[in-house]
Amino acid sequence: xxxxxxxxxxxxxxxxxxxxxxxxxxxxxxxxxxxxxxxxxxxxxxxxxxxxxxxxxxxxxxxxxxxxxxxxxxxxxxxxxxxxxxxxxxxxxxxxxxxxxxxxxxxxxxxxxxxxxxxxxxxxxxxxxxxxxxxxxxxxxxxxxxxxxxxxxxxxxxxxxxxxxxxxxxxxxxxxxxxxxxxxxxxxx
Amino acid sequence: xxxxxxxxxxxxxxxxxxxxxxxxxxxxxxxxxxxxxxxxxxxxxxxxxxxxxxxxxxxxxxxxxxxxxxxxxxxxxxxxxxxxxxxxxxxxxxxxxxxxxxxxxxxxxxxxxxxxxxxxxxxxxxxxxxxxxxxxxxxxxxxxxxxxxxxxxxxxxxxxxxxxxxxxxxxxxxxxxxxxxxxxxxxxxxxxxxxxxxxxxxxxxxxxxxxxxxxxxxxxxxxxxxxxxxxxxxxxxxxxxxxxxxxxxxxxxxxxxxxxxxxxxxxxxxxxxxxxxxxxxxxxxxxxxxxxxxxxxxxxxxxxxxxxxxxxxxxxxxxxxxxxxxxxxxxxxxxxxxxxxxxxxxxxxxxxxxxxxxxxxxxxxxxxxxxxxxxxxxxxxxxxxxxxxxxxxxxxxxxxxxxxxxxxxxxxxxxxxxxxxxxxxxxxxxxxxxxxxxxxxxxxxxxxxxxxxxxxxxxxxxxxxxxxxxxxxxxxxxxxxxxxxxx
Numbered sequence: 074x075x076x077x078x079x080x081x082x083x084x085x086x087x088x089x090x091x092x093x094x095x096x097x098x099x100x101x102x103x104x105x106x107x108x109x110x111x112x113x114x115x116x117x118x119x120x121x122x123x124x125x126x127x128x129x130x131x132x133x134x135x136x137x138x139x140x141x142x143x144x145x146x147x148x149x150x151x152x153x154x155x156x157x158x159x160x161x162x163x164x165x166x167x168x169x170x171x172x173x174x175x176x177x178x179x180x181x182x183x184x185x186x187x188x189x190x191x192x193x194x195x196x197x198x199x200x201x202x203x204x205x206x207x208x209x210x211x212x213x214x215x216x217x218x219x220x221x222x223x224x225x226x227x228x229x230x231x232x233x234x235x236x237x238x239x240x241x242x243x244x245x246x247x248x249x250x251x252x253x254x255x256x257x258x259x260x261x262x
Numbered sequence: 263x264x265x266x267x268x269x270x271x272x273x274x275x276x277x278x279x280x281x282x283x284x285x286x287x288x289x290x291x292x293x294x295x296x297x298x299x300x301x302x303x304x305x306x307x308x309x310x311x312x313x314x315x316x317x318x319x320x321x322x323x324x325x326x327x328x329x330x331x332x333x334x335x336x337x338x339x340x341x342x343x344x345x346x347x348x349x350x351x352x353x354x355x356x357x358x359x360x361x362x363x364x365x366x367x368x369x370x371x372x373x374x375x376x377x378x379x380x381x382x383x384x385x386x387x388x389x390x391x392x393x394x395x396x397x398x399x400x401x402x403x404x405x406x407x408x409x410x411x412x413x414x415x416x417x418x419x420x421x422x423x424x425x426x427x428x429x430x431x432x433x434x435x436x437x438x439x440x441x442x443x444x445x446x447x448x449x450x451x452x453x454x455x456x457x458x459x460x461x462x463x464x465x466x467x468x469x470x471x472x473x474x475x476x477x478x479x480x481x482x483x484x485x486x487x488x489x490x491x492x493x494x495x496x497x498x499x500x501x502x503x504x505x506x507x508x509x510x511x512x513x514x515x516x517x518x519x520x521x522x523x524x525x526x527x528x529x530x531x532x533x534x535x536x537x538x539x540x541x542x543x544x545x546x547x548x549x550x551x552x553x554x555x556x557x558x559x560x561x562x563x564x565x566x567x568x569x570x571x572x573x574x575x576x577x578x579x580x581x582x583x584x585x586x587x588x589x590x591x592x593x594x595x596x597x598x599x600x601x602x603x604x605x606x607x608x609x610x611x612x613x614x615x616x617x618x619x620x621x622x623x624x625x626x627x628x629x630x631x632x633x634x635x636x637x638x639x640x641x642x643x644x645x646x647x648x649x650x651x652x653x654x655x656x657x658x659x660x661x662x663x664x665x666x667x668x669x670x671x672x673x674x675x676x677x678x679x680x681x682x683x684x685x686x687x688x689x690x691x692x693x694x695x696x697x698x699x700x701x702x703x704x705x706x707x708x709x710x711x712x713x714x715x716x717x718x719x720x721x722x723x724x725x726x727x728x729x730x731x732x733x734x735x736x737x738x739x740x741x742x743x744x745x746x747x748x749x
Contacts, residue, residue, distance in 0.1 A: 090273075124676040129446075132435040159442050166444040166543035167331025169413065189549060192375035194566060195417030197549040199636060204667040205714045208385050209554035211418070212567035213681050214710050226571045244645075249441035250417070252424025255431035 135161045136248035141186070144241050147178040152200050152218060155186075160248045170245065171236050174234065175200055176209070177218060184243060188232035188251045195252070198231065207231065232257045268276040289514075291475055292506030293655035294498075296482035298513045303520035304368035310521045311361035312463065315399075316529065319456070326406070328452035328546070332446040334406035337540045358400055359599055360528055362558055370613055373592075376601025377480035379489045383593035385473040388466050390590045395463045397558065402455035404556050408448055409540035413554030416443045425575045445545075478502065483601035491598060500597035552633065552728070560627030561620045567632040568623075634670040638678045645675035652729060659726025662719055666711070674730075682708060689731035693738045697724045 121175035139157040147153065155176045162170035175198075177185040187207070189197045196211035206223060207216040214225035221230040234257050251257045276282060321455035325344055327336040340347035357597075358684055369389070372378060401419075403413045416438070423433040439446030478498055507513065538556075542548055555563050569577055635642075644660055652660070663669060671681035678684075692700065701720055704710035715723065731737060 127436070129439050130432045130436045130439070135441060135648060154547075154549070156620060159444070162473040163445050165329045165331050167329070168543065169330045169444040169447075170442070171545065172442065178267060180711070189546065190421070193421070195421035195555055196414055197546070197551065199549060200393040201639075201667050201670075203639075203665050203714075204268055204670075204711070206667070208634045208636065208670065208708055209637060210316060211414075211563075213634055213707075215634075216707065217713075224704070224707045226567065226569075226574065228571055228574075231672050250420055250434065250438065250443060252421055252430065252432060252434050254426070 076085040092155060097117040114222060132249075133147065133249075136245045136246055138237070139247055141174070141243045141245055142177060144182070145236065147176055147181050147184070147243065149178050150175040152202070153174075154200070157245070157247065158252075173197070174245065174247075176243065177220075182238045184236045184238070186236050186243075186245045188234065189256060190220075190251055191227055192229050192232060192253065193225070193239065195250070234258070265647055269585050276413060281606055285510075288475065289510040290508040292502050293479050293509050293513055294481040294501055295507050295512070296505075297321065297479050298516065300483055300516055300520075301371050301482075302366050302479075302513075303517050304371055307364040307524050308361060308368050309467070310524055311357055311364060312467070313473040313610060314357045314525070315354065315361060316349050316460065318357060320355055322350055322365065323456065328406070328449055330408065330448045333406070333448060334540055334543045337407065337409075341537055341540075348537050350533055351537035352535065353528055354403075354581050355538045356528045356531040356535070357530075358403060359557075361396060362400060365393055369393055374603040374606075374609060374613060375480060376489070376603075376606070377485050378593040378597075379599070379601060380491050380494060380593070380597045382473065382480060383597060384468060385477060386593050387590055388470045388473065390586070392466050392470060394586070395466065397461055398459050399455060399463070400556065400558050401680070402459065405448070406455055407539050408544050410542040410544060410548065410551045411539070411555070412544060413443060413544040414551065415514075415555055416447060418553070418555075422578055422680070425560050425578060469486060477689075480601075483603075485604040487600040488600050489598045490739040520720070543686050550636075552630075552636070554627075554630070561623035564623040564627035564630075567630070567737040568626075633679070634681050636670060638669040639664050639667040642669050642674070642677035648674065648730065652726070655722050656726045656729055658722040659724070660717075662723045663726065664718075665724075671708075685727065687731050687735065689728050689737050690735045691738055693729075693740045694724055694728050695740065696738070697727050 081126040131253075137160040139160055141155040141157055147155075152175055154173055156171050156173050159166075159170040161171050171187045175187040175189065177187070179185065187198075191198050191211065191214050193214045194214055195207065196209050198207040198209045198214070200207055200214065205218040207218075207220075209215070209225070209227070212226050214227040215223040216227070216231050217223045219230075221235055232251035234247055237244050237246075247257065249255065249257075278307065308553070322340065325336060325340050325347060327333055329347075336383075337351070340351055342348070372386070400414075404415060420434045420438055420443070423437055424430045428434055435441065438444075439450045481498070481501065542551060554560075566578075600606055644664070647659065649660060662676070665674075669678040670677040673680060673684040674686060676684070688697070698720060700708065701715065701723060702710060702712040711720075729744070
């Protein structure tokens, strides 16, 4: 009896094991298919998301010529602030799309237009008429009236716009925040 | 429980939720009795601040408008119109200051107590990343206070990004969400501050707390008791088995007291000091501004002024990476050995030096001696004693010192900029020839004024500068001329 019992038990156990083993391999297959499908579906979801976020990483040049004012608004030998609305802007940008710059009319139609941003870390430089210097409030950078570096930590002179005079108007080629990696004029980068 | 109704509800909940089990494996887990110490309250204090920030932040988002054209106005509304809006803004600001401060204390304590050593490497790593995330929250939060400082702070961030080789311009574009600091910039910083970084913090915090449970909290270290990989875990288990006490209720008391103090502190500071800003509106055409970051970033702001320009880009881009790597990888190169700070003099010196450096830089950042005083030339007075009994030529020089904006960088009578040396005793240091040369050619940090001063003006200016010395100190003499005279 006992032998039969044990025999029987063995057979049953073997049967049960087979029963389990078979579904396990089927489950493995399902797991693999499921995981594979999810990799594909995940890519379908993920690639557009990454594309959406990284769209800002690639930059198409959207700069264009913007008007700063009539020539008569700038006096020869003087440097003054001028403001333009960024060529690319949204209604909800508010004041942030109003970009200031320093216009220096040397004489006649010869102009220099400088970005407001210090070349050190982008703070707004101020013009001092009497000492004919631009001074930066952040870390004490100073620039001469022609934009060249005078003192302090800035690694170069002020960023300078491309300028043209057309129909009695002063225009500059602008549209982005100048940095050391991307100054305002192509030949500088 | 006397009330049978309550008892049956409690039993039903226990049956469905297994609360007793949950309690034993979390709040009631056994800890070394030595951790019942005031040094062990900073972690829970930081967590409390985080919860407080989530609550006040969520409520501020009821009113705040994350739009470049309206954010500043909505902050004004919060400050002045919304009932208790000012108080919530103040709580959120002070909550962040407390959080950074207490988290720093937590970092220093775990460092000095060797808590990062085997087998708690990941607890340390996750904690370091949490620290960086918290600083990220401080920076992005400062941007959401969309005022002048936020606007130019973004400009500083973009300028730093612009120094990265090869992809600098792309990174600037990615950070700003466009070619200029504008609407997209604020919106993405809002998303970072409100969704992305807090999400990371919650995930990392879960890992951090899970690790505290699985690998146990660091015991109060004893000098002379070194960590060895082959024996530490067995020793720790033995200690917990023999002397361990449940965290709740045996150890949590001090954490509770500290938490109550922190909350009271936040409320008190909010009440007394009120909300921070916003300063002027984020209008880039308002250039009469001196941007300054919140105090956590003052040391960096100061370092950027004081670093020699030639190593600045290198240090800006490389030093943070190296510094963070040294911090995060600490348990992997110093994972065993002595834990107690009593046996680790270098660790103590490192902490003191780090605190001293950050403190001194932050201190100099608060008064920024490197920045010209933009209004000094027309506001600061000339001490009467420097004008008394002077010739017309010298007086003309005194006027030029104001009108040519020398005072923006040079102090007279302790008023004026600190960028250059004070001029009160300049005649004892420089002869008239040297003064002329310095004014015309500049040198060091001084621009050259040759183009902006007529010869007669230079003569007048130097004539005045030559009078600037105390009567008891002789004027500077040219060594060459002087020795030649003697011969």
